[in-house]
Amino acid sequence: MMKSALLTPAEMKRADEITIDSGVPGIDLMECAGDHVARLARDMCGTEGRVLVVCGPGNNGGDGFVAAQCLQATGRQVDVVLLKEASSLTGDAAIAYSRMGFEGELTTTEGLRQKLLGCSLVIDALFGAGLSRPLQGEAEAFVSAINESGIPVLSVDLPSGLNGETGQVMGGEGGCAIRAERSVTFFRHKPGHYLIPGRVLCGRVDCVDIGIRENALSEIGPTTFINGPDVWSSFFRVPQLGGHKYDRGHAVIFGGPMMTSGAGRLAAGAALRAGAGLVTLVSPPSAVMANATQLTAVMLKSVKEAGGILELLKDPRLNAALIGPGYGLGDNARAAIQAILESDCALVLDADALTNFQHQPTELFDAIHKRAGPVVMTPHDGEFARLFPDLMGLPKLEKARQAALRSGAVLVLKGADTVIASPDGRAVINENAPAWLATAGSGDVLAGIVCAALAQKVSAFEAASMAVWLHGAAGAEVGPGLIAEDLVPALRLVIAKLVGIS
Ligand SMILES: NC(=O)C1=CN([C@@H]2O[C@H](COP(=O)(O)OP(=O)(O)OC[C@H]3O[C@@H](n4cnc5c(N)ncnc54)[C@H](OP(=O)(O)O)[C@@H]3O)[C@@H](O)[C@H]2O)[C@@H](O)CC1
Ligand SMILES: Nc1ncnc2c1ncn2[C@@H]1O[C@H](COP(=O)(O)OP(=O)(O)O)[C@@H](O)[C@H]1O
Numbered sequence: 001m002m003k004s005a006l007l008t009p010a011e012m013k014r015a016d017e018i019t020i021d022s023g024v025p026g027i028d029l030m031e032c033a034g035d036h037v038a039r040l041a042r043d044m045c046g047t048e049g050r051v052l053v054v055c056g057p058g059n060n061g062g063d064g065f066v067a068a069q070c071l072q073a074t075g076r077q078v079d080v081v082l083l084k085e086a087s088s089l090t091g092d093a094a095i096a097y098s099r100m101g102f103e104g105e106l107t108t109t110e111g112l113r114q115k116l117l118g119c120s121l122v123i124d125a126l127f128g129a130g131l132s133r134p135l136q137g138e139a140e141a142f143v144s145a146i147n148e149s150g151i152p153v154l155s156v157d158l159p160s161g162l163n164g165e166t167g168q169v170m171g172g173e174g175g176c177a178i179r180a181e182r183s184v185t186f187f188r189h190k191p192g193h194y195l196i197p198g199r200v201l202c203g204r205v206d207c208v209d210i211g212i213r214e215n216a217l218s219e220i221g222p223t224t225f226i227n228g229p230d231v232w233s234s235f236f237r238v239p240q241l242g243g244h245k246y247d248r249g250h251a252v253i254f255g256g257p258m259m260t261s262g263a264g265r266l267a268a269g270a271a272l273r274a275g276a277g278l279v280t281l282v283s284p285p286s287a288v289m290a291n292a293t294q295l296t297a298v299m300l301k302s303v304k305e306a307g308g309i310l311e312l313l314k315d316p317r318l319n320a321a322l323i324g325p326g327y328g329l330g331d332n333a334r335a336a337i338q339a340i341l342e343s344d345c346a347l348v349l350d351a352d353a354l355t356n357f358q359h360q361p362t363e364l365f366d367a368i369h370k371r372a373g374p375v376v377m378t379p380h381d382g383e384f385a386r387l388f389p390d391l392m393g394l395p396k397l398e399k400a401r402q403a404a405l406r407s408g409a410v411l412v413l414k415g416a417d418t419v420i421a422s423p424d425g426r427a428v429i430n431e432n433a434p435a436w437l438a439t440a441g442s443g444d445v446l447a448g449i450v451c452a453a454l455a456q457k458v459s460a461f462e463a464a465s466m467a468v469w470l471h472g473a474a475g476a477e478v479g480p481g482l483i484a485e486d487l488v489p490a491l492r493l494v495i496a497k498l499v500g501i502s
């Protein structure tokens, strides 16, 4: 799990300090960092062309001085420009500057523009983890000039102007940040490398070892992770010799009326493919015929009202339920959701199940807090806004964390950078989902996969994380032209690969 830890800039600073306190001089870490930066710079522009290293007033600039020195030592033409006078440098950055062996030039924005002419790579060593406020004045003008030049940029640690914790440009809409082709960070990625727009601004990110002590992580106790098998593979269930289908759980999908019945079918098919031993699609009588003509291994049931749902869920073998996709809105729908909330089964609430509570969210959250079984909610941003309007201004990680805490559910806040947050404070960011997944019905498939993992008795946070990853991997397997129906068969290939490697 610690392999996939993400560190906020403050946690990274702590990891630096722990390492330095254990006897490793900070300048050694910086020299290692700068050496990697130089190596990647050579990777980006080969042996030809001039490199411009733009250095800020802190240790990020220090990495830039080391990189400049390494590049010059291999015969590369290098220019170093400074945002602040060299005399104001302190600590390791001052040591790195003194060891560089040549002078950096304190320049104006116009001077920087002149230096940019004809160079083949810019190393952005203006600000990294120490960025404390939006860029303004000369710093902002430097960043704009670099972006406008169109020259490829390698950012040190983070594109300058980007908040490494939130993935947002410092200053929001009015702020500015470097748009890098590649970035190189140290020890562990930061959330901002994966959260949009950070992920776009960083380009490809390499994370390199600079000698930070691994055991610093146990002292720091990170709570944010990048999603992948490292987070949940020990929870992934492989059918056992001698087992039977009930060992794999019985998922119940509550589908909607005929005109929106496709959503329930997609979810039911996905739940079966993702490993639930049995899947029953429960629908109002009007949809039974439509479902029956299209489904074979999925079992069907017709239930009219909330009373029928309560009766049905008395069977303890029905251990996970999903309601929401194509379900419909109104008093009857709300009563059905409340009936399911009263049961003990593990529960996924998606789409209409969330929208149905937009005017009484606390009623929903109270019911979730009261029940014994776990709940996973899978809103996209629009659904999230209906339940948590006051959280909309927050950065995505914080939004998901606060919503999980308030609701008592594991929260899957969907999008290109889906965040899964647990009420206990843990969160993962997903990065394997291709944009081809932005298509009608894709979320219904995801909800079905989550339900399958819950049916297999995977804990809610790991179930949700596993499902989001499998969904993304299925999307990548299908690729261009993907429609939601393609995801279900693709899951078979994804699971085969997963079982093969685990
Ligand atoms: N030994 C180590 O610790 C290692 C560290 N490493 C490297 O160090 C980096 C972190 O270094 P750092 O903490 O010095 O912060 P950094 O990003 O250089 O910026 C701080 C400076 O910028 C200033 N400033 C901030 N915001 C500003 C703004 N908007 N506009 C203008 N100024 C602004 C701020 O001034 P102040 O806020 O006090 O006014 C301060 O002077 C990290 O990303 C990694 O690259 C690696 O070498 C590995 C070993
Ligand atoms: N740009 C994107 N890149 C990757 N995944 C995306 C992107 N946009 C949406 N997705 C994913 O596609 C799915 C869409 O779900 P949702 O909005 O509920 O669609 P629907 O209601 O049509 O099923 C979610 O899993 C979401 O994370």
Ligand SMILES: [K+]
Residues within 6 Å of the ligand: 060, 124, 125, 126, 127, 128, 155, 156, 157, 158, 159, 160
């Ligand atoms: K930088």
